[in-house]
Amino acid sequence: MIELSGVTKSFGPNHVLRGIDLTLPRGQSMVVIGGSGTGKSVLLKCILGLVRPDAGRITLDGEDVATAEREAFLARFGMLFQGGALFDSLKVWENVAFRLQRGPLKRSREEARAIAVEKLRRVGLKPETADLFPAELSGGMQKRVGLARAIAAEPEIIFFDEPTTGLDPIMSGVINDLIREIVVEMGATAMTITHDMSSVRAIADRVAMLHDGLIRWTGPVAEMDATPDPYVQQFIHGRAEGPIASVR
């Protein structure tokens, strides 16, 4: 279980997170929604230790992530980055098997490649893709490779940062379905940040809405449509009128 209490983060005068309290139960898929620039990515990066919070506490199964042994802590996570964040200089299979070629999870080159090819197959990519470089792939294929890399070491917790941004609706649907299938299949705890409502409905067990540096609302996805919270209602229906300023 991941718990955040009173997490704040500012960049100069810009107070991005103003005291986040959030609980992500083990085995659940939580989707954090919110407008662009509301600090969703910063929230994920704070949990992973990529950004250090100014105040507050983040724990993973009761252990403070700030004092946890970094390698063991990170070994429990997989992450799909918004742009894929694939390493340009490495072939697709080397990207997928990155974690399996170094560190405590190191396998032989042949074994790592075989696992990579299997993970690529799992995300719907042919074995021939394995020997291409990321620059030779389309945006949708790069997302799938990023997804394969996130699950290659079978992590307990997977983060998805805007998994469908920049994709057409069909490819977005494919990625959403893949994420849902993989999370269920692996029994992983997942946190996804997005402003794509189709992703929310496809992926989420629970939803949290981030606005103005605070969690405005959180609850099961089934209750999202019925909540009277005006911020949630404006956001999920994409209305220009409402408490969320359209010019930010």
Add this chain to the structure above:
Amino acid sequence: MTAGALVTGLLAGIGRPVLAALAGLGRIALYAGQTLLHLLRPPFYLREFLSALLQVGWLSLPVVGLTAIFTGGALALQIYSGGQRFSAEAVVPQIVAIGMVRELGPVLVGLMVAARVTSSIAAEIATMKVTEQIDALVTLSTNPMKYLTVPRVLAGTLTVPLLVGVGDVIGVMGGFLVGTEQLGFNRATYIQNTLDFLEAPDVISSLIKGAVFGFIATLIGCYYGMRSGRGAQGVGGATKTAVATASILILAANFLLTSVMFTS
């Protein structure tokens, strides 16, 4: 405005950039210290090191060779022309050798490496930062300092002395070609004079300078790449600052090393 306020404003105008420059140097020194510490502690990434050896060393050979041969040739012409004023044309082989090996070889190779390698490293790492590849490395339990900086800095420190050695030889050869084909020197005498005049400390100092310049060029590329701002402008800014800083630090280090090694 009173005279006192004017003086204070002037001093503040001078002090601010000086303080900023000193703070920048301090950060680079800390980064260098961290790099050296990581150099001694596993894990070591052999494949990345070998790739850096290729990029920094082998692929820099053409540019280093061309720079050295033209510089050696021009140096021979200048020494001959200048030497004529006091009937000292005969010293061309000796001065070309000492000029190339002690000074021009290491400095020009250092600057060419700064132009070719520092820019390439800074742009590559900055792009990795902008596209979240550095964050991805961290989430894959890989320390970017160990994976990106250490192999490049080690490769630069080991291969730039070799490049300097090659540059020295090619530069002297450039002088030899001009001296013998254009200025009428006897080939055997030219070579003999060159070899007789050069001493081991000249060559050793050249290689030491090469190692220091290689360390600076690669370290600065990594440092500014890692500190890049966002977007294409961030990558461009990081690359420009890295090359300018590396070039200045190489020239400053050259002065310091020359002072230490040749003024006793």
